[in-house]
Amino acid sequence: PRMRIDCLSIFPGIIADALKHSIPGRAQANGLLQIHHHDLRTWATDKHSKVDDIPYGGGVGMVFKPEPAMAAIRELRAQGEALVIHPSPAAPRLTQADVIELSGHRHLIFLASRYEGLDQRVIDRCVDREYSIGDYVISGGELACAVMIDAVARMVPGVVAKQASVVEDSFYNGLLDYPHYTRPPVYEDMDVPAVLQSGNHEHIRRWRKREALARTLAHRPDLLEGAELDGEARTMLRE
């Protein structure tokens, strides 16, 4: 495979189910991507397979204990060089640039925590990267892992057959995507924009670029600050 991924969690089925369909599913079926799902409780040492404990300093909720997570990571890591990722809302937001960088690694280990999170000492000693999937909190890291793995899988060479579809997606070029239309040309009282039916490729290219810029300006002006815009884009923005 181009990439091996190990997922550690207490609900391995959530991640496995989320990734068995469509593009990530096919990437596994054709051998480009090899994903192994592990139950963190396998590495628990007490007879109840406990992976969590009460927080030092008091307060509500439980915390993932260091021993099972550390033992699991060390065992999986022993199989070669691996990058360990822990999804967390208290981390930088994952960007498409991060996803592209991650897709260049040969072995990723994802650790999904729950409750109040993971004992900080595991993060300090064994986790290479922490990323958030957005400014909201979900119940557990499993779906965050699935989101990240899906995004990374799309960028692994050969997984998405038409690379053009990947490089035209939102964020790849620093802009949001332009609007899309399919048949019929008139639906209820709404027309497909005439330019898209004109067959004039230059006009279509410029329309799409202008729409992408307008959407980015409306929804994500922060993206334009960092974007390297060409002269044409700068002129369109001024109009």
Ligand code: SAM
């Ligand atoms: N106490 C944590 C905090 O406020 O930062 C929240 C813990 S959350 C209920 C449980 C787990 O879900 C987290 O440890 C993390 O693995 C995952 N999680 C929740 N929201 C996330 C997000 N936006 N991005 C990535 N992971 C998230």
